Amino acid sequence: MTAATSVSPASEGPRTAPIRSKRDTVSRAEGWRRRGPLLPALIFMLVVTQVPFVFTLYYSTQSWNLVRPGSREFAGLSNYVEVFRDSQFWTVTLNTVLLIVGTVIISVLLGLAFALLLDRKFLGRGVVRTLLITPFLVTPVASALLWKTSLLSPTNGLVNWALGPLGIHVDWLSEFPLASVIAELVWQWTPFMMLLILAGLQSMPRDIAEAARVDGATSVRLFREITLPHLRRFIELGSVLGAIYLVNTFDAVYMMTSGGPGVASSNLPYYIYQRAFLGFDIGQAAAMGVVTVVGTIAVSTVAIRLIFKSFSAGQEAA
Structure with missing residues (x-):
């Protein structure tokens, strides 16, 4: 009985590893199945909100006045300085x-x-x-x-x-x-x-x-x-x-x-x-x-x- 009990953990170890990996795979698949329909909405939100904000950040570093064509140039943080001085x-x-x-x-x-x-x-x-x-x-x-x-x-x-x-x-x-x-x-x-x-x-x-x-x-x-x-x-x-x-x-x-x-x-x-x-x-x-x-x-x-x-x-x- 003692030998059987001492061998059983070693014999169960290789069996439990595939079971756990299978469970992890199933749980990940279940997570993707639940969150998958939300992915298009997340992409749409990022495109609609974050892309315009990135362009706004870029424009904020430009000296660009539409009244003066060809005057667009990199201005660094000077626009922010002018804003806080206004x-x-x-x-x-x-x-x-x-x-x-x-x-x-x-x-x-x-x-x-x-x-x-x-x-x-x-x-x-x-x-x-x-x-x-x-x-x-x-x-x-x-x-x-x-x-x-x-x-x-x-x-x-x-x-x-x-x-x-x-x-x-x-x-x-x-x-x-x-x-x-x-x-x-x-x-x-x-x-x-x-x-x-x-x-x-x-x-x-x-x-x-x-x-x-x-x-x-x-x-x-x-x-x-x-x-x-x-x-x-x-x-x-x-x-x-x-x-x-x-x-x-x-x-x-x-x-x-x-x-x-x-x-x-x-x-x-x-x-x-x-x-x-x-x-x-x-x-x-x-x-x-x-x-x-x-x-x-x-x-x-x-x-x-x-x-x-x-x-x-x-x-x-x-």
Whole structure:
């Protein structure tokens, strides 16, 4: 028995090796079978996103102005130096930050209020929900044109008509251009925040809130101690997603104010457009685009990691 037991491992060794190799081959084949259909999508994404970015990096090292044919030459990092020396670039960057932060904060607050309203049962809740979602379904160009011509027009705008009895008549797009663009974006993005927060409200366990009410907790304390901590991850996620999309805002600025007066309402995408297609300076426009992309990636990466940590902490606590 002892000899048999001592020989059996040696005799099983050559047998297990082919079995393991066969299993590895099967697992690799299974992995390719599952991931194979995703390969065309990955290639398409790389071609659509990374190839243009590589060309943008190349153009950012060129001194190339379309007004001067034959002036194209290698400029190294001089375009980036000129970008950081441009005072208007920093003004437009500040406008972009104000545009994003203002829109996200107001949209989250309004979305939270509407989500709390729709979380209650009342007559006509479905109709109200549909009406509140509608602005998010309107195309951005049509939304900007609607606000410019029908709401904020100094001659026949509905806002001035409503404020007329108070003696208020304002040319909103000229006197408050950035605030006007923010108002239009808030109108457009509030439904998105509302739907995200409403999903968080409906996923909250009801028994905890009922137990707190039995213990005598007021509605304000219930919201502060239970509802708001539960909604924190959803609010953070909505804020990050909204900020990432708002960085690319172009149509609202172009349709409503054209970045004016001066650069008072310009953001980075519109300023890059002006430099490329109105100033014909391809090199500096490409350098601005690279700086914008790198800054956006850095900020969004940090924010997404913080959100993932928050979600992980919430799951561990649960």
